Amino acid sequence: MNTTEKYNQPIYAMMVAIGVCHLINDTMQSVVPAMFPLLVDSLGLTFTQLGLISFVLNMFASVLQPVVGFITDKKPMPYALPIGMISSFIGVAMLILAHSYWVILVAVLFLGLGSAIFHPEGSRVSYMAAGTKRGLAQSIYQVGGNSGQALAPLISAFILLPFGMKGASIVLALSAIGIAMLTKIAGWYKAQLEEEKLSKVKRQLISSLPPLTKKQVTMALALLLIIIFARSFYTTNMTSFYIFYLVEEYGLTIPVGQVFIFIFMACGVVGTFLGGPLSDRIGRKNVIVLSVVAPIPFCLVLPYVPLWLVPVLLIVIGTLLMISFSVMVVYAQELVPTKIGTMAGLTVGLSFGMGAIGAVATGKLMDLYGIAPTIIAVSCLSVLLLVAFFLPKDKAMNVAI
Template identity: 70%
Template sequence: MSIANASHKMGNPVYPIMFAIGVCHLFNDSLQSVIPAMFPVLEEERGLTFTQLGLITFMLNIVASILQPVVGFISDKKPMPYALPLGMISSFVGIAGIAFSTEYWMILVSVVFLGFGSAIFHPEGSRVSFMAAGSKRGLSQSIYQVGGNSGQALAPLISAFILVPFGQKGAALFLIVAAIGIFLLSRISIWYKKELEAEKLSKRKKTIFSSLPPLSKKQVGIALTLLMIIIFARSFYVTNMTNFYIFHLMENYDLSVKKGQLFIFIFLVLGAVGTFFGGPMADRFGRKNVILLSLAVPIPLCLILPYVPIWAVILLLVIIGFFLMLSFSVTVVYAQELVPSKIGTMAGLTVGLAFGMGAIGAVLIGILMDYIGVYKTMIVVSTLPLIGLVALALPTDRKIANLK
């Protein structure tokens, strides 16, 4: 296939499906966000330590991390359209358990159900986004991922306006969100199944174009390793901001839980905005260029964040949030184009690794905070974005804009 015809061969975008799966991603990650949003409540009502809170996030994320590549690998062999609503049903059970758990072990079991639901949703949801994308892969993945990041951004608001006033049982309100998600995903699954049947009947193999030059297996392996290191650094940092930065704001700036959560909300909202713009920018300027921009800009700002006055915190959170998450959807597409025959596996690996790194990060950060204190932990975490500079060694891709 010639480069000039690449965009045409990739087909037309199916926008209703692109947006619908993005909305469902918002629902799915809103349910996940109930967990970090509940941390201040659990610390006060249940007397949990930072380490115990970190273990809750570990259980949630490690289940999703381990199972996502497995689900992706299986779906590459045999796509599973109706797995999407089944995953949301698992999340429904998890939220019900979270709302009414009276013991610590019950909370851990409940988050396993949430993690299982997330493990099913993410690789299959990413596959639907890829199938609906046509020639707009960056845009489609951005719409999909911005839905998820918007759901994550709701965590501080969930904490401030639902869980703090209503306590642990306030999480039961999110059973409504899960129910709507089950309905929408059932409808999307019908489209998904029809697409697979049409492809089978026409006996056609979908063209999978990569913007990357031909690479050897060794080069692909090195590039994937570098990508995993980038995801590691970003996930550790975001996990700290989502789960534990609130305690830094409360301890060092004397902010209330509600006011502190609004600061986290600003960081996450700008992260969602960055996620949205990252995909189209990567289509136009190249995947590697956007990944580099995403990692280079936040480095000095992250390093000074623990030391600045409160008025500067807001400004830095805006810039860091936007640029750090600019590459979130781009790393998924980049991995898929490194191994274009394994779309589900690559989605599961990249997003699953993000969950896994978040899981390990939550435990390590919790332990650090218990042993060296909140402030010193924030200083240690501020150096993590430096690791992302390994992106300089990634293979350079061709700009999709030049392929039209």
């Protein structure tokens, strides 16, 4: 087997390993929104202050992710992976010990830094392990992250509420495992780079897109950013603030409401896994359009339905909306195949950034106008997702799942 053929062979063990590390990384981040009900009770924080906490976490991660990706596209840094998780470990430890609002902001800054370092290089490991199955590899990687985020409501309901901040100590044990795993993965990553250097054969990304002009690529990226903005704004509203709507409008307790949020996020994990392999079969754009257009009517009616219908709509919206999550990363990388880390950092990082802006805006609107009007207003943002129809058409990769 020559070097090029070897690079086309999927390495499933490494795909799963980096996916597990992504789960641990995002579980650490999910501790922050999971703490929101606790912070309201213990420190009397306003919705605006909660939004600012989410803003610091997500914006710091989003701004730095494309920067880290750009730097590592030029000079890959395998051992940045465990270093990023060490930063997140410090952030969680500070959160457990924090007794003031400002210490919490510093703690989430460390978490944001850790995420910014981890995600572009983690996505590169997924790309290196993918071979010809890029959609599947990115789905496994993103499923890990989304699974970690989906744990947030369960952490809140069954760990933080009964045991307080000290309950988050279990996340520190997970992060220690993650640091050890990432150290091993970094060794494999480094060996791959050395082998590539010695063989003088570059990995080549096989794109599903036709040749595009620079103007067409720029326009396609702009459309992707609009889609990510609307989707991230909406999902942050659901994961961080919809719990307060469930309590106010339906009279649910916080633990029961968190189970509803978990349903939404868990179905997002299922959607994320399905999206990548499906895009290998039927094309990236087709999956993106299906994902972001189909849930629009369900998003618009969700604030008005009776309680028994809420979990049904959460299942539909969560599954459909996240089918495109990993696909958008692959689509962006195929638009600019020489910037694997930069495109991963831009797309995933922008998700964090738009979520940060959404958190601040949602928190402020809730303080000014109330919970119900804000939830209704945010649901209307889903109409922006219709721009997906204007993305350049690609072809199916015809790769077996």
